[in-house]
Amino acid sequence: MRKLFVPFLILTAAVCAYVPIVIAETPYETSMKLVSKIFYFHVPSWWAMFSGVGVCGVASAIYLFKGRPAADRWAVSGAELAVLFGLMGLVTGPLWGRKAWGVWWQWDARLTIALLLWLVFIAYLLVRKYGGTGSEKLAAAVGVFGTAVVPFVYESVNIWRTVHPTTSVVPTLPGGMPRPFWLSVTTFMLLFIVLLNVRVNLARREAVLDELYLAEED
Amino acid sequence: MIKGLLGVIASLLLTVPVFALQAQSGQTGFLPVDELPPGEQLPSAPLLVAAYAFVWVAVLFYVWLLWRRLNKVEGEMHTLQQRQAQRGNPR
Numbered sequence: 614m615r616k617l618f619v620p621f622l623i624l625t626a627a628v629c630a631y632v633p634i635v636i637a638e639t640p641y642e643t644s645m646k647l648v649s650k651i652f653y654f655h656v657p658s659w660w661a662m663f664s665g666v667g668v669c670g671v672a673s674a675i676y677l678f679k680g681r682p683a684a685d686r687w688a689v690s691g692a693e694l695a696v697l698f699g700l701m702g703l704v705t706g707p708l709w710g711r712k713a714w715g716v717w718w719q720w721d722a723r724l725t726i727a728l729l730l731w732l733v734f735i736a737y738l739l740v741r742k743y744g745g746t747g748s749e750k751l752a753a754a755v756g757v758f759g760t761a762v763v764p765f766v767y768e769s770v771n772i773w774r775t776v777h778p779t780t781s782v783v784p785t786l787p788g789g790m791p792r793p794f795w796l797s798v799t800t801f802m803l804l805f806i807v808l809l810n811v812r813v814n815l816a817r818r819e820a821v822l823d824e825l826y827l828a829e830e831d
Numbered sequence: 832m833i834k835g836l837l838g839v840i841a842s843l844l845l846t847v848p849v850f851a852l853q854a855q856s857g858q859t860g861f862l863p864v865d866e867l868p869p870g871e872q873l874p875s876a877p878l879l880v881a882a883y884a885f886v887w888v889a890v891l892f893y894v895w896l897l898w899r900r901l902n903k904v905e906g907e908m909h910t911l912q913q914r915q916a917q918r919g920n921p922r
Binding site for chain 2: 812
């Protein structure tokens with residue numbers, strides 16, 4: 614895994630440099646024009662957020678039922694990335710919405726549930742930081758709960774009437790939009806994998822440090 | 832007198848909602864965004880640049896945070912290992 618990291622990092626950096634050029638050259642979407650290009654990093658940031666939530670949820674469940682410390686490290690790393698990419702989605706969305714809807718924010722189903730999901734993972738990190746001894750288990754339960762919210766976020770636009778575009782937008786992208794979109798999704802996923810790898814490595818080193826402190830106390 | 836007053840209030844209560852429901856002149860439809868007068872149009876470029884810049888700033892800030900935390904952990908590990916080695920070889 615460590616051998617693969619450097620080529621993976623170079624690939625990610627290259628794609629990160631290339632994608633803005635592709636997005637810039639993509640023709641405007643007819644109704645939203647220039648501001649429609651926010652779509653190319655708003656939607657992928659939510660995909661990366663959901664991936665972080667998924668990693669946190671699965672690892673939290675493993676930690677809860679099997680008690681493996683490695684799973685806990687993956688869970689906290691996933692949660693941190695969910696907060697990071699979720700913040701990107703929550704900031705870029707209103708920037709698009711200001712132009713499309715005339716307002717920065719609407720308390721409609723999709724936006725509100727997405728904000729709540731992000732807040733659940735903020736709560737996860739706060740429990741980890743200030744919860745004291747044994748907070749890992751409580752945080753793991755929060756992580757599993759947060760993961761259960763994801764289908765509601767995804768389907769909210771199809772269930773309730775909201776101002777947010779529905780999930781049918783991506784499968785029906787017109788003309789030259791699918792290529793830059795999928796390239797952008799790939800870039801965000803590569804970035805997610807690289808950051809997750811570094812964060813898990815940090816958690817591993819922190820665990821080794823804790824063991825060294827314990828050994829010194831003994 | 833009271834009957835007359837009640838009649839006026841009742842007729843107002845009945846007619847006001849009817850007037851309120853009627854579309855006022857100039858509000859009969861939506862005006863496409865690109866047909867707005869230039870002074871009322873919201874420029875797209877600053878919104879796009881802000882969104883793009885925010886994504887990069889967030890990623891770079893998080894990478895900086897990770898780098899700082901990794902350095903701190905490595906530094907502490909090095910100090911601890913040195914201390915343990917010194918204890919293992921007392922002169």
